[in-house]
C-alpha cells in the first residue's frame with residue numbers, strides 16, 4: 001500500500017468575523033502535496049495564503065473540511081497530538097525570522113528540542129551541520145543582532161529544518177530580503193529541501209522563485225486552483 005500524502009486539505013473552509021460581517025476566505029480549498037514535492041502558492045494579497053498555511057500547519061482549525069497530515073485527520077486529534085505533529089513533522093519559515101535576540105544562532109535552532117527535553121547533544125550536532133550547510137560555520141555563537149538580514153533568515157530556515165520535518169510551510173520566506181540575497185537564500189532553501197522527500201508549500205509574491213518550484217497553485221474565490 002502506498003503511503004498517504006504528507007499533506008492534504010479537503011474542502012477546507014474558513015471565514016473571519018469582521019465589523020462588516022462574515023468574511024469568507026477559504027470556501028472549499030483542496031490541496032494535496034506529495035512527498036518530495038515543492039509547491040508554490042502565488043496569489044494576490046488578502047486572498048488567504050497565510051490562512052491556508054496556518055490551517056495546513058495546524059496552527060488554526062478550519063470551520064469545515066479536513067486537514068490530513070500523513071493520512072491522519074487533524075480535526076479528530078486531541079490538542080496535544082496536534083502539538084506533537086507540529087513539533088515533529090512540520091517546519092515553519094516566516095517572512096520575518098522571529099529569532100530570539102538574547103539567544104545565539106545555535107540556541108535559537110535547538111530551543112524547541114531543549115523545551116521538549118529531547119537529546120541535547122544530537123540536536124546541537126545537527127544544528128551545527130545545518131548552520132554550516134547555510135554558510136554559517138563558525139557563527140553558531142553569534143546572537144541575531146550580529147548577523148545580517150540574510151544570515152538571520154538562514155538561521156530561521158535552519159531552525160525550521162532542525163526537526164527533519166516531512167512537511168515544510170513557508171510564508172514569504174525571503175520576502176524581507178533584497179533581491180540578490182533573496183535569490184541566494186531561496187536557492188539554499190531549495191537545495192536543503194530537494195531530495196529530502198519533504199512536502200513543501202511556499203507562499204511567495206515572487207514569480208522568479210515560484211518558477212523554481214515543481215508546481216504553482218493560486219487561490220481563486222477561496223479555492224486552490226492550478227496557476
Ligand SMILES: Nc1ncnc2c1ncn2[C@@H]1O[C@H](COP(=O)(O)OP(=O)(O)OP(=O)(O)O)[C@@H](O)[C@H]1O
Nearest residue numbers: 016017018025043044045046047048049050051052
Ligand atoms: N484573524 C483574522 N480576523 C479577521 N480577518 C482576518 C484574520 N486573519 C486574516 N483575515 C483576513 O482574511 C483575508 C486573508 O488574509 P491572509 O492573511 O490569509 O491573506 P494573504 O493572502 O496571506 O495576504 P498577504 O499576501 O497580504 O500576506 C484578509 O482579508 C485578512 O484581512
